[in-house]
Every structure is written in C-alpha cells, then in structure tokens.
Amino acid sequence: MEDTPEEQCTCPFDLAGGKICRHTLPHFVSAGRLGRWQCAGSRNYFPAAGSISAIVVLLASLAMSEPKPSDTPPNKPESTKVEDKVKGDNTDKKKPENDEARDKPKLSETKHSIVLNGVKIDYTATAGTLQLKNAEGKPTADIFFIAYTKDGVSDLARRPVTFSFNGGPGSSSVWMHMGLLGPKRVKLQDDGGALPPPYELVENKYSLLDETDLVFIDPVGAGFSRATKPEEAKKFYGVKEDVKSVAEFIRLYVTKNTRWASPKFLIGESYGTTRAAALSGELMDRHHMNLNGIMLVSTVLNFQTIWGGEGNDLPHVLYLPSFTAAAWHHQKLPADLQVKSLPEVLKLAEVFAAGDYNHALMRGAALEKQARDAILKQMARFTGLSVNYLDRANLRPSLSRFGVELLRDRDLQVGRYDSRYTSFVRDRLTETTEADPSADAVFSVFASTFNHYLRTELKFDEDKPYDILGNVVPWNWDSDNKSLNVAETLAQSMTRNPFLKVHISCGYSDLATPYFAARYTFEHMNLPAALRKNLVMDDYAAGHMMYLNLPDLKKQKADLAKFVRGASGK
Numbered sequence: 001m002e003d004t005p006e007e008q009c010t011c012p013f014d015l016a017g018g019k020i021c022r023h024t025l026p027h028f029v030s031a032g033r034l035g036r037w038q039c040a041g042s043r044n045y046f047p048a049a050g051s052i053s054a055i056v057v058l059l060a061s062l063a064m065s066e067p068k069p070s071d072t073p074p075n076k077p078e079s080t081k082v083e084d085k086v087k088g089d090n091t092d093k094k095k096p097e098n099d100e101a102r103d104k105p106k107l108s109e110t111k112h113s114i115v116l117n118g119v120k121i122d123y124t125a126t127a128g129t130l131q132l133k134n135a136e137g138k139p140t141a142d143i144f145f146i147a148y149t150k151d152g153v154s155d156l157a158r159r160p161v162t163f164s165f166n167g168g169p170g171s172s173s174v175w176m177h178m179g180l181l182g183p184k185r186v187k188l189q190d191d192g193g194a195l196p197p198p199y200e201l202v203e204n205k206y207s208l209l210d211e212t213d214l215v216f217i218d219p220v221g222a223g224f225s226r227a228t229k230p231e232e233a234k235k236f237y238g239v240k241e242d243v244k245s246v247a248e249f250i251r252l253y254v255t256k257n258t259r260w261a262s263p264k265f266l267i268g269e270s271y272g273t274t275r276a277a278a279l280s281g282e283l284m285d286r287h288h289m290n291l292n293g294i295m296l297v298s299t300v301l302n303f304q305t306i307w308g309g310e311g312n313d314l315p316h317v318l319y320l321p322s323f324t325a326a327a328w329h330h331q332k333l334p335a336d337l338q339v340k341s342l343p344e345v346l347k348l349a350e351v352f353a354a355g356d357y358n359h360a361l362m363r364g365a366a367l368e369k370q371a372r373d374a375i376l377k378q379m380a381r382f383t384g385l386s387v388n389y390l391d392r393a394n395l396r397p398s399l400s401r402f403g404v405e406l407l408r409d410r411d412l413q414v415g416r417y418d419s420r421y422t423s424f425v426r427d428r429l430t431e432t433t434e435a436d437p438s439a440d441a442v443f444s445v446f447a448s449t450f451n452h453y454l455r456t457e458l459k460f461d462e463d464k465p466y467d468i469l470g471n472v473v474p475w476n477w478d479s480d481n482k483s484l485n486v487a488e489t490l491a492q493s494m495t496r497n498p499f500l501k502v503h504i505s506c507g508y509s510d511l512a513t514p515y516f517a518a519r520y521t522f523e524h525m526n527l528p529a530a531l532r533k534n535l536v537m538d539d540y541a542a543g544h545m546m547y548l549n550l551p552d553l554k555k556q557k558a559d560l561a562k563f564v565r566g567a568s569g570k
Contacts, residue, residue: 192548418543
C-alpha cells in the first residue's frame with residue numbers, strides 16, 4: 001500500500017516514488033519502523049528515497065586513517081590571539097550593546113605546520129566571523145568561517161585561494177573540511193567504516209593546503225552563522241538569498257585580506273554544487289569577479305535528474321547504474337557480472353539504462369508483454385532484485401525501497417550517501433529504509449572531533465551549539481513551480497569567462513546524487529564544443545563522500561591538485 005503524507009512538502013526531492021520534499025535528507029530523521037522519514041522542519045511524514053544533498057549532505061563527508069608519519073612535526077598550535085579581535089568576546093561578561101562593539105569581528109588566529117609531499121608548510125589558521133551589512137550599513141548576519149593560509153607568501157597573486165562549503169541546504173562546511181581538504185581529518189577505518197568512540201583526528205597528509213589557501217564557509221543557519229535578528233533568518237533561506245549572502249562574504253573576505261589578485265576557486269559538495277554553479281553567475285554579475293575554477297563534489301545542478309516526480313521517468317534511468325554498483329559491492333549480481341570489475345559492469349549497465357530500459361519506460365502502458373518480460377530479466381541482472389519485485393514496482397523501484405529490498409534476505413538496509421554501508425532493520429517486513437547507515441556511521445564522528453578541535457587547537461571559545469546540520473526551512477527554491485536547474489547559469493558563466501574550468505567528482509556508490517545523473521547534466525549543457533575541454537570528470541568507487549575511502553582520498557587529492565595547478569596557470 002502506498003504511503004501518503006499528512007501534508008505534502010514543497011521540495012524537488014523524490015522521497016518515495018513521486019512524493020516530493022525540498023529538504024535534503026540531513027533534515028530528516030527516521031520515523032522508526034514506519035519506514036519513513038520525518039521532516040525536521042515540519043510534522044509531516046513521508047517515505048524516504050532518492051535525491052541529493054546531504055542523508056544531504058550533506059552532506060555529507062569523511063575520511064580514513066593512516067599511521068601518523070614519524071617525520072611529521074606535531075601540529076601544536078602556538079596561540080597568537082589578536083587582542084583587539086577575540087580576547088574580550090570569549091568571556092561570559094555581558095557585551096556592550098553599541099555599534100562599535102557589534103562591528104568588532106570575533107577572530108582567533110593560531111600558528112601551525114604540516115608536512116605535505118615531504119615539504120613542511122607553516123600556516124595560520126583563522127577561526128571567526130565576518131559581518132554582513134545592508135545598504136544602510138546595518139548588520140544583517142554574522143558568517144562563521146575557518147581559513148588556512150600559508151605563511152611566508154611574498155606574492156599573493158601567485159597563491160590561489162579556495163572557498164569551500166557543503167550542502168543541505170543547512171549543512172555546515174565540516175564535511176569536506178575534516179574529511180578531504182583541511183590539515184586535519186577524522187580517523188576512520190581505511191574503507192570509511194566507523195570506529196567506536198571516543199573519536200580522534202589525524203594529520204591529513206592529503207590536504208590541498210600545499211596547492212591553495214582554504215576558506216571554509218558556513219552559510220546563515222549552519223555552524224555558528226546566524227542572522228542578526230533571528231526573526232529575519234528566513235531572508236537568507238532560499239536559492240537566491242543564500243547565493244547573495246555567500247557571494248557577499250567572499251567579496252568581503254577577498255577585500256579584507258587583499259586577495260583580489262589571487263587565483264580564485266570554489267569547491268562545493270551536494271547542494272553546495274548547486275550553490276557553486278549559481279555563485280559563478282552572482283560573483284560575475286554583482287561583483288565582476290571571475291573565477292579560475294570550480295570543483296563540484298557529488299553534483300546536482302538539474303533537480304529533474306534526481307526527482308522522480310509523477311510523469312518524470314528520467315531519474316529511474318539515471319539511478320539504475322548506481323543500483324548496479326550497490327548490487328555489485330554486496331555480491332548480488334549474477335556470476336558473469338560479478339567477476340567483472342566495477343567500471344566494466346557499470347558500462348554495461350549504462351548501455352542498458354540509456355537504451356532498452358529508457359525506451360521501455362517511454363512506452364509506458366503500451367509496452368508489449370514480451371518486451372516487458374525481457375526488460376524485467378535485464379533489470380534483475382543489473383539490480384540484484386527479483387523479477388517479481390520489479391514487476392510489482394512497475395519497472396520503477398524507488399530508492400528507499402531498493403535500499404531495503406536488496407539485502408532483505410540478510411535483514412539489512414544499504415546507505416543512501418554510500419551504498420557500501422549497511423545496518424540492520426528492526427521491522428523485517430518494512431517496505432522502505434528505516435535509516436541511512438552511511439549517515440549514522442559518521443555524523444557523530446565529525447561533530448565530536450570538530451567541536452573539540454575548534455576549541456582546543458583553534459582556540460575559538462563559543463558556548464552556543466555548532467550546527468553541523470542546521471534547520472533552514474522553509475527554503476525558497478524560487479523555481480516557479482519547475483525543478484531547479486542551475487546548469488544553465490554555469491554554462492553562461494563558462495561561455496562569458498572561457499578561462500573558467502570545472503572539475504566534477506562522482507562516486508559510483510552514491511545513491512544521493514548518482515554519477516550517471518551528473519554525466520547527463522553536463523552532456524546537456526549546450527556548451528560550445530571548444531569549451532567542453534574545460535570540463536574534467538573523475539570517478540571514485542565510494543559514495544557521496546568518496547573521500548571516506550582511503551584509496552579514493554589519495555586519488556581525489558591528486559586529481560584536485562592537478563586541476564588547481566592547471567586552472568591557476570601554475
């Protein structure tokens with residue numbers, strides 16, 4: 001029997017074969033054995049299933065551990081707090097309520113060093129806030145950020161700066177910060193598997209700090225970033241609103257830190273890729289700031305590719321190869337496919353998905369029985385599900401149902417962020433997933449280690465909670481009753497600035513933003529042929545946060561480093 005929500009949310013996410021919600025999964029919590037998700041921003045329930053950002057995210061993202069190199073110097077911070085910046089702000093004393101005190105930024109600077117590729121790098125870490133103001137000069141929001149800048153750089157015009165953010169909407173920047181890019185990363189098993197608490201950080205010898213300075217941004221509603229007046233926070237909760245505020249932060253940071261001459265990059269993950277594409281246009285139009293490069297991790301630019309709304313069969317086609325990746329990992333494919341490498345199997349799945357399967361879905365009820373039976377057999381080969389189940393699903397299994405049906409014989413459900421992860425289900429008859437094992441495995445790891453790191457090594461004292469996943473509902477999608485598509489904005493930016501290069505990182509095991517959907521998007525951007533060379537796409541075995549997997553982390557560091565060097569003219 002089909003689940004029916006008490007009240008339909010208004011987001012472009014396929015959360016159960018046609019039920020839509022514009023919140024990404026980090027905003028949903030399990031509704032127990034009902035096999036549904038509960039929207040954290042409302043009292044509504046609806047079945048979980050396949051979309052992006054973030055269980056968004058968000059967001060998602062992580063890293064693996066390795067023994068700390070013996071030749072790496074200890075990363076002990078030498079606190080150099082600037083007296084006129086933080087000292088008075090971190091006490092429990094009541095602050096004076098005047099404009100001068102309000103305008104005073106809250107910053108903490110500490111000195112560190114790290115060895116990357118055998119070279120010692122001394123750097124400054126700055127944790128704090130920048131204040132946004134309106135046209136009248138009145139404060140509107142405080143944006144929290146953490147920046148890592150290499151010391152001893154004589155010519156900043158030769159040193160790139162990269163602005164990083166995650167997705168959600170509502171996700172903080174902690175995932176790529178502590179999983180991929182920053183000088184410290186969370187310690188996990190080498191394949192990204194969870195470890196028992198207490199958790200710890202390790203030196204990230206795959207940090208991108210040797211190639212570029214790094215600035216991690218928390219948009220309003222995430223981390224410590226807040227609207228000056230809480231009742232006006234909704235003014236920042238929307239596609240255009242969010243982009244304008246993040247663009248203004250970037251302008252302020254570049255101005256205050258004399259980085260206008262530096263090569264400039266963006267890197268976003270999940271909904272952060274949506275933000276990055278939109279920012280390329282906002283920075284160009286509003287601030288006349290051209291970018292050297294954009295790095296997209298687990299991409300969603302055209303939401304029609306991941307939302308299986310009524311009458312839209314495209315996501316079913318684009319998800320099928322990701323189902324194949326999950327079935328291959330869990331040894332659920334036929335023997336002749338199972339012995340092949342994952343890339344080999346996926347090439348076969350892509351041909352079937354874009355060809356016979358796509359044609360069958362287009363035929364709808366007109367599909368002849370003999371042709372339908374042949375399609376069902378092929379689907380069973382590539383998904384690991386039974387012909388009978390696929391027939392009852394009308395050739396269109398939803399993500400949440402696939403997630404629990406694939407390993408039903410083992411009483412397991414697979415992860416949405418990363419289908420390599422599994423956890424037990426409590427209701428063995430459940431029709432949809434009860435939780436996201438890939439989120440449960442790492443959320444606490446990131447939250448615990450980041451909160452400790454921020455206050456001990458970065459010396460930033462703050463009693464209020466750091467929201468790794470903020471509640472930013474309702475979100476204004478500004479899509480005029482159409483699915484959001486910012487691919488056109490990115491295409492325009494690349495056309496107007498032909499030097500702009502784009503790197504796309506895709507995870508085969510990602511069931512939030514499937515890799516085949518990203519390929520489809522970039523193959524339909526209507527870019528001039530001469531500019532398509534500015535697109536670089538790399539694939540990884542793991543999921544939404546591919547850097548969970550140590551081999552993928554090593555590869556991704558090499559891929560991104562090469563991209564930054566090339567796009568910045570190094």
